[in-house]
Amino acid sequence: MGLSIRDLCFGFKEEEVLLSLSLSVESGEFISVLGKSGCGKSTLLKVIAGLLRPESGEILLDGENIAALPPEKRGTVIVFQDLRLFPNMNVFENIAFPMKLRKLSREKIRERAEELLSLVELPGLGRRRIRELSGGQQQRVALARALAAKPRLLLLDEAFSGLDETLRREMGDFVRRLHEKKRITTLLITHQKDEALRLSDRIALMSGGRILQYDTPERIYHCPKSREAASFLGETNYFPGELRGGSFFSSLGEIPLGSGEEERDGRCELMLRPQEIGIREGGDSILLRKSYEGESWKLLLEREGRKLRLSLSSSEYEAFSRSRGREPGEGERFGIFRREGSGLPVLLPPETEGEPGEVFHGKEKAGAGF
Amino acid sequence: MRKAFLILLSLLILLPLFSLFFWVFTERWPWPNILPKDFSERALKSTIARAGELGNVFFTSILLSLLASFFSVLIAVLSGRALAFYDFPGKRLISSLMLLPFLVPSTVFSMGAQILFLKTALYSSIPGVLLCHILYSLPYANILLNEGTRALGEGLEEQARVLGAGPVRAFFSVSLPNLFPLLLSAFTMAYVISISQYFMTLLIGGGRVKTFSVVMVPYLQSGERNFAALYALIFLLVTTLVFFIFEGIARACTGGRRAELFSDY
Numbered sequence: 086m087g088l089s090i091r092d093l094c095f096g097f098k099e100e101e102v103l104l105s106l107s108l109s110v111e112s113g114e115f116i117s118v119l120g121k122s123g124c125g126k127s128t129l130l131k132v133i134a135g136l137l138r139p140e141s142g143e144i145l146l147d148g149e150n151i152a153a154l155p156p157e158k159r160g161t162v163i164v165f166q167d168l169r170l171f172p173n174m175n176v177f178e179n180i181a182f183p184m185k186l187r188k189l190s191r192e193k194i195r196e197r198a199e200e201l202l203s204l205v206e207l208p209g210l211g212r213r214r215i216r217e218l219s220g221g222q223q224q225r226v227a228l229a230r231a232l233a234a235k236p237r238l239l240l241l242d243e244a245f246s247g248l249d250e251t252l253r254r255e256m257g258d259f260v261r262r263l264h265e266k267k268r269i270t271t272l273l274i275t276h277q278k279d280e281a282l283r284l285s286d287r288i289a290l291m292s293g294g295r296i297l298q299y300d301t302p303e304r305i306y307h308c309p310k311s312r313e314a315a316s317f318l319g320e321t322n323y324f325p326g327e328l329r330g331g332s333f334f335s336s337l338g339e340i341p342l343g344s345g346e347e348e349r350d351g352r353c354e355l356m357l358r359p360q361e362i363g364i365r366e367g368g369d370s371i372l373l374r375k376s377y378e379g380e381s382w383k384l385l386l387e388r389e390g391r392k393l394r395l396s397l398s399s400s401e402y403e404a405f406s407r408s409r410g411r412e413p414g415e416g417e418r419f420g421i422f423r424r425e426g427s428g429l430p431v432l433l434p435p436e437t438e439g440e441p442g443e444v445f446h447g448k449e450k451a452g453a454g455f
Numbered sequence: 456m457r458k459a460f461l462i463l464l465s466l467l468i469l470l471p472l473f474s475l476f477f478w479v480f481t482e483r484w485p486w487p488n489i490l491p492k493d494f495s496e497r498a499l500k501s502t503i504a505r506a507g508e509l510g511n512v513f514f515t516s517i518l519l520s521l522l523a524s525f526f527s528v529l530i531a532v533l534s535g536r537a538l539a540f541y542d543f544p545g546k547r548l549i550s551s552l553m554l555l556p557f558l559v560p561s562t563v564f565s566m567g568a569q570i571l572f573l574k575t576a577l578y579s580s581i582p583g584v585l586l587c588h589i590l591y592s593l594p595y596a597n598i599l600l601n602e603g604t605r606a607l608g609e610g611l612e613e614q615a616r617v618l619g620a621g622p623v624r625a626f627f628s629v630s631l632p633n634l635f636p637l638l639l640s641a642f643t644m645a646y647v648i649s650i651s652q653y654f655m656t657l658l659i660g661g662g663r664v665k666t667f668s669v670v671m672v673p674y675l676q677s678g679e680r681n682f683a684a685l686y687a688l689i690f691l692l693v694t695t696l697v698f699f700i701f702e703g704i705a706r707a708c709t710g711g712r713r714a715e716l717f718s719d720y
Contacts, residue, residue: 169614
């Protein structure tokens with residue numbers, strides 16, 4: 086059953102924030118809604134939880150339309166970015182709060198609170214004041230409190246944004262482990278693509294109040310449906326060319342796509358991620374800039390008036406430097422090629438043509454490459 | 456250094472009080488005598504003889520001021536929420552109007568109210584005086600609670616709602632305890648404003664509503680300093696006692712802990 090949102094519209098003053106948005110989440114799934122600030126993802130969460138009233142649309146949770154229910158009757162619990170732990174209560178009282186509302190007995194509340202504290206790896210901290218906890222501990226208390234409310238749907242609103250990089254990663258993994266244990270249907274709102282890719286069963290890419298693409302992390306990353314979707318998940322390079330007789334022809338050469346693409350003949354562009362492009366000695370691409378980023382080197386090249394971004398792992402960069410006797414220098418010319426095993430080629434309509442979102446993914450023949 | 460400063464500060468507060476205590480038993484203290492010339496227990500004896508009457512006056516004063524403070528705080532809490540969380544036409548105008556009694560001198564306000572009340576049953580009555588005290592102490596409570604409510608925001612209540620609390624429960628469980636220090640400040644401020652009103656109480660009460668200020672000020676004006684000093688000391692003692700009771704109630708309500716207002720949430 087899970088969550089099903091149909092044609093949800095919400096406006097604030099004269100601005101439309103959610104535009105006929107639809108989304109379907111299976112029971113027990115972990116979904117990330119990924120989008121830039123201001124795209125409406127937090128509004129979506131508040132509308133689902135009942136803190137904002139939609140103009141139209143349906144929100145079905147386990148088959149029941151909850152759009153008209155007040156927040157306390159929905160069973161949708163949000164863990165907000167700022168956690169919103171109650172400062173007038175200690176850790177135990179915060180966790181006990183939703184259980185008291187459900188009128189559980191004192192004994193049951195104590196037992197369950199202790200269980201939850203152990204689950205979030207904070208046993209024995211019940212008596213602590215909220216301000217006496219670290220950021221990570223506060224995060225865990227907020228999660229325990231949310232679980233104490235026995236949510237039908239757990240909504241995480243940029244829940245890890247306030248943490249430093251290491252803690253953010255740790256908490257993300259922790260939440261995923263909790264999800265594996267409890268299998269609560271979860272919607273994570275985030276603007277961190279790595280978080281979404283790592284934690285989610287599926288990702289909903291959101292922009293301008295709409296879902297751009299909704300798919301598994303692998304497909305979202307490797308088969309974006311539009312340039313906008315592609316740019317969400319990292320840097321992109323485009324190579325203009327032509328689809329002809331089941332093959333794509335561009336300055337990189339021919340990519341055979343296999344059968345089924347013949348009828349789509351015409352101009353289009355091949356999208357390659359920086360790590361899908363290799364570099365070799367001699368060619369028509371000028372190295373403009375390079376920067377060291379620990380695990381990798383980022384190279385900016387210019388080719389046929391277009392900027393190209395490449396990413397080489399540090400070991401690849403060192404091997405290439407060794408093979409030519411010196412490091413690649415700015416202003417030097419190099420050749421580029423599409424790496425072997427880059428997956429399905431992503432062909433998108435030229436920037437000035439075609440409908441936004443239109444895409445045709447090539448069916449590459451095994452072993453084809455440049 | 457800090458200790459010396461604190462001692463100096465204490466002396467600045469305690470010395471005038473000590474002088475008041477001295478004045479209670481002083482009948483005449485002509486200049487340039489360093490010590491009083493005549494001592495007497497006249498003020499003390501007379502006051503003890505009028506203890507029953509003064510008890511009633513105190514009861515009226517405290518009850519009136521407690522009620523005025525209660526209603527001021529109640530109105531300030533509700534208006535604070537309306538101004539902080541809702542958009543409605545004339546919001547800024549209403550916000551400014553609520554602070555108007557701040558800008559109008561007490562005498563002008565009282566005379567205006569008297570003219571208005573003369574036409575109604577409110578003149579020369581406790582409800583009339585109470586209404587004026589509420590109106591006059593309201594801006595003080597408003598300023599504190601409007602800002603406090605805005606700073607606290609709706610976040611905690613929203614969290615309580617999604618955890619399963621209804622709107623009323625969310626307010627009483629989360630917002631109110633976190634606003635408690637400000638509520639207490641607003642209540643105390645309104646109480647002090649109300650209990651020290653002399654001219655307003657005299658004018659609106661028509662001399663029939665007797666509060667402690669109304670009884671005390673004529674002694675000051677007529678030069679009966681021993682009576683005025685004794686009344687001032689009693690006033691101070693009773694007010695301090697009332698504040699201790701407030702403090703006790705606050706401790707009981709917050710479970711003996713300080714509420715951590717505005718702690719990032």
